[in-house]
Amino acid sequence: MDMIRPPMGWNSFDCYGVCVNEEQVKANAEFMAENLKDYGWEYIVVDIEWYSYTSQPPRDGGGIYVPFGRIEVDEYARPLPCLKKFPSAAAGAGFGPLASHVHSLGLKFGIHMMRGIPRIAAHTHSKLWDTEITADQIANPYSICQWNPDMYGVDPSKPGAQEYYDSLIALFAEWGVDFIKCDDICRMDAESSKDEIRMIHSAIEKCSRDIVLSLSPGPALAEEFDFYRENSEMWRVTDAFWDNWDQLREMFDVCRNWQGKASDAGFPDCDMLPVGLIGMGFGEDRRTNFTINEEKTMLTLWSIVRSPLMIGSELSKLDQETLELLRNVQVMRLTEVSEGAREAYRDNDVIVWRSRDRYDGAEYVALFNISTASTPICPKPFISKKEGVAIDLWRGVEINIRSTEDIPGHGCLLIRVE
DSSP: OOOSSOOEEEESHHHHTTOOOHHHHHHHHHHHHHHTGGGTOOEEEEOSOTTBSSOOOGGGTSOSSOTTOOBOBOTTSOBOOOTTTOGGGTTTTTTHHHHHHHHHTTOEEEEEEESSEEHHHHHTTOBOTTSSOBHHHHEETTOOOSSOOSEEEEOTTSTTHHHHHHHHHHHHHHHTOOEEEEESOTTOOSTTHHHHHHHHHHHHHHSSSOOEEEEOSSOOOGGGHHHHHHHOSEEESSSOOOSOHHHHHHHHHHHHHTTTOOBTTBEEEOOOBOOSEEOGGGTOOEEOSOOHHHHHHHHHHHHHTTOOEEEOSOGGGOOHHHHHHHTOHHHHTHHHHEEEEEEEEEOSSEEEEEEEETTTOOEEEEEEEOSSSOEEEOSGGGOOOSSOOEEETTTTEEEOTTSOEEEOTTOEEEEEEO
16 A cells, blocks of 8 residues: 555554553544644554554553463454453454544544454454464464564465455454554564464555555565565554653664665654653653753654654653654655665764655755764755745754754754755
């Protein structure tokens, strides 16, 4: 499914971990509809463990992931929402009512899934939808996620394997799901990962709904670029990204390795935006460690390379300064219009990226100060256009590209030259 811009939205994980509930999802959706929808933000994504009764924050005395913990699953081996977390899912409604609420706000609804089939369904020999095949007949108990104990991989050589994924995705489509984040699959740790991606992609193509398929976790394999693009809309190019400068600094290397790969056919995914209030589901409510300048740097890099943008915070607790960054339509617009983004310059203190507007040919130049001290930089040597009006997109003002600009430590300057 081609998309003119990568998804922009909210994901529950950075803030709520494995514990997000219906009330919290609705509150974040309502905040987005009121404060961010008009600026391009539209996806509300429920991340991992929505089917689990036993996963909980470490501070509550439990483990984040509990082997053979109680999960909600239907008679056909398909996970259902935990009723304790999502009470509107009662009576077989699943995520239908919550998805309808999100859609009523003019937004789109997404969920997380793990590669494979629930282990408990294999051990209880649950039948697969519209077949006489049971879950244990397609489950591979040796194909397991190294960090989550919920699933066995699906053996693609077994009768019923494709049928299982078909029934699972059909159920998601019936609920009104617009976005699926599939985990334990992108970096192809398991031998069957590639075939399982194919099966999930095939199931989505058969269903009655346009659904974005996002593959996690990274790092994605560069040699599989064509495969990712043919079978998904976005793929994670890094492992979990959190709010520390060293990781953000490393993302310049990651983005350089994937430069030129983003297109309407698919997007390398730099991971979520850990801004605002995060960490509630991990035992510690905290503000992001990123400074406002580091947030600008992150948003600028993600935007110019056309990465998907998924906010990870409790939206209602966003500080006004960060909220205004997320509402800068001229910067966020780069995820649609930036073409041919390339690293143009690098030394110990400065990295420069450059791209062009695919619609009107304007030039975008992003100058990043990766040192800790404020650094004076003249933009002119990094701009290929000889003449033109230059706009600082973060401040929304015209600048003289021949003059020196002081860029704060870990900060950036993003210019559009018309």
